């Protein structure tokens with residue numbers, strides 16, 4: 001009577017083709033808690049105004065028993081005001097992860113192709129496969145999205161192109177003119193999703209290209225998140241802006257109550273506290289420069305930093321100290337960083353920019369490893 005060979009429900013083969021997302025670690029092999037420099041979280045925490053919202057006592061009638069605002073109205077209005085966008089062209093999500101997945105689900109399916117760069121965000125491959133679409137990974141150049149290669153990979157089956165800008169896990173970005181060139185080279189019926197999870201870490205003048213494209217064209221969706229510079233990863237809030245027909249499609253398939261009440265309130269308070277955002281950006285820019293300088297000093301040991309515009313640095317190990325050795329030594333020293341062999345980066349560690357003293361300790365640990373292993377090849 002049963003239709004499957006095993007006589008039990010069988011997941012679709014394209015679902016079994018998915019490698020589940022591996023989150024950054026926060027403890028060592030022995031379970032010892034580590035300082036977490038593995039998930040690109042904000043080392044300064046979150047805005048005090050947001051914390052006050054999260055900690056506010058919640059009465060029964062207005063609190064947890066009531067469904068949240070299904071349309072995140074106040075939050076969308078505040079985001080529209082901050083970024084000079086039309087609130088009707090904004091949708092909020094359970095993290096931007098939800099919106100990245102919905103973008104594929106709404107516009108691609110079996111037989112369609114979803115294009116993205118090698119060494120970009122692991123969610124794009126999952127988002128494509130879970131809709132039975134075909135992920136198409138395109139070679140990057142110097143750990144950076146290669147616009148010509150992306151355009152060359154577009155076929156008549158391409159429905160969605162992802163660009164993470166700045167990119168995770170490499171930290172690299174492409175300049176506004178390159179983003180424009182990518183968009184201009186795409187057929188008008190291909191959706192370009194510009195994932196700006198780290199957009200706020202760029203200097204303000206570079207933050208607007210995605211929004212401008214999303215405003216001017218019918219085939220651009222820009223996603224942002226409260227998980228990174230806003231320091232609200234635990235609350236799971238993302239948002240996106242694009243043309244009305246794109247937002248309409250996402251609204252049809254998103255969870256109807258996809259952002260919690262506490263999340264909406266905390267995000268709203270965070271939007272109003274741009275001083276915290278500026279402070280976080282300044283901390284990141286200064287500490288990243290200091291950390292890159294410390295890494296560059298290990299150049300004669302084959303260790304170097306990929307230029308980063310984000311809140312982390314991809315450190316390459318091409319000398320006698322191997323990435324895995326460094327990963328273990330940092331674990332011993334109390335630090336969790338990200339090793340990504342499954343993303344084709346076995347010789348690299350992605351290290352989140354943390355507090356000043358933690359970056360000093362990480363650099364010192366790597367320096368000590370180099371010293372232990374001899375004089376390098378200088």
Ligand SMILES: *Cc1c(COP(=O)(O)O)cnc(C)c1O
Pocket residue numbers: 040094095096097098121164167168195197224225226227228233236237238
């Ligand atoms: C962290 C990250 C996200 C966002 O995740 P949320 O679901 O909003 O927490 C999206 N894209 C990239 C490239 C990221 O690194």
